[in-house]
């Protein structure tokens with residue numbers, strides 16, 4: 001079986017490829033060129049360095065390597081979604097879309113045409129069987145949240161060779177294999193933006209639209225630079241200083257009609273910040289369709305525990321989600337990953353959040 005290893009030049013995908021080679025598979029490496037910095041768009045994108053690193057590892061492993069240019073598709077499928085989302089006042093998740101649309105979408109089409117039977121990535125996730133994704137063993141690194149919108153046929157051809165490892169074990173293995181990326185720093189942030197702050201990136205595409213920052217009583221507390229630059233639950237970067245030690249102002253609402261950003265002092269029962277109920281749209285399942293009412297665990301963002309919830313389908317790819325406990329800053333546009341214990345059931349997009357008082 002020919003396996004295409006998606007190699008980003010990072011240590012995780014280097015080890016993923018190495019593990020497959022060691023197991024005797026017929027492996028080729030590929031780097032997806034999604035976004036480069038040649039149009040004077042802000043930001044340092046270390047793609048040249050990443051390609052050099054990925055290529056060096058492929059050479060060490062003695063496997064073929066090539067770069068595939070998917071920049072046009074990336075613009076259409078990920079950047080457009082990202083910018084339209086922010087312009088509409090929601091918080092999109094380009095990393096989730098990158099997996100569904102690019103790595104296991106466009107790249108998979110390319111791979112299939114070139115005779116490959118599977119795509120392997122360096123995600124911290126595991127496959128239980130052909131159709132089931134489990135959380136990665138390392139709780140600090142688990143990346144199944146980003147795989148939540150994958151389709152069953154994508155799950156079937158995906159391989160995650162490092163999901164059984166803890167990060168320190170992975171580093172040890174990289175050293176053992178003598179990989180040139182063994183000590184490379186972990187990458188951060190959205191794959192194409194690299195080290196750039198999302199705010200700076202957005203500024204080059206979406207004009208500022210200043211307006212008032214108000215508190216819950218409607219008092220003006222400051223000025224914001226455009227609602228799209230802020231996310232619900234955000235504590236820093238809004239410039240409203242708190243008079244209370246160790247209690248920060250937090251963004252609790254955006255009001256597009258009046259262009260107001262609403263902040264409140266954060267505590268355990270800050271109005272608008274906590275909610276138990278939300279509606280979801282674009283429900284997607286990694287296996288069996290999610291058409292029945294059921295209990296599950298719903299993870300509202302990356303690096304956030306999944307909470308117990310009742311999932312009630314409403315038809316048309318929508319559902320109501322009712323958490324057992326109030327959740328902080330559920331955010332329209334964000335992906336909600338759905339689990340049954342360790343098993344990733346699928347995902348959906350937060351549509352609207354229902355506050356107890358409203």
Ligand SMILES: Nc1ncnc2c1ncn2[C@@H]1O[C@H](COP(=O)(O)OP(=O)(O)OP(=O)(O)O)[C@@H](O)[C@H]1O
Pocket residue numbers: 005006007008009010011012013014030031032033034103120121122123186187188191
């Ligand atoms: N430009 C790319 N070309 C090929 N594969 C990629 C690319 N970007 C990401 N991937 C694949 O997707 C996986 C997850 O991407 P992510 O950006 O989250 O990297 P990561 O977890 O930091 O892993 P790594 O250490 O391999 O960079 C990578 O391990 C790799 O298999």
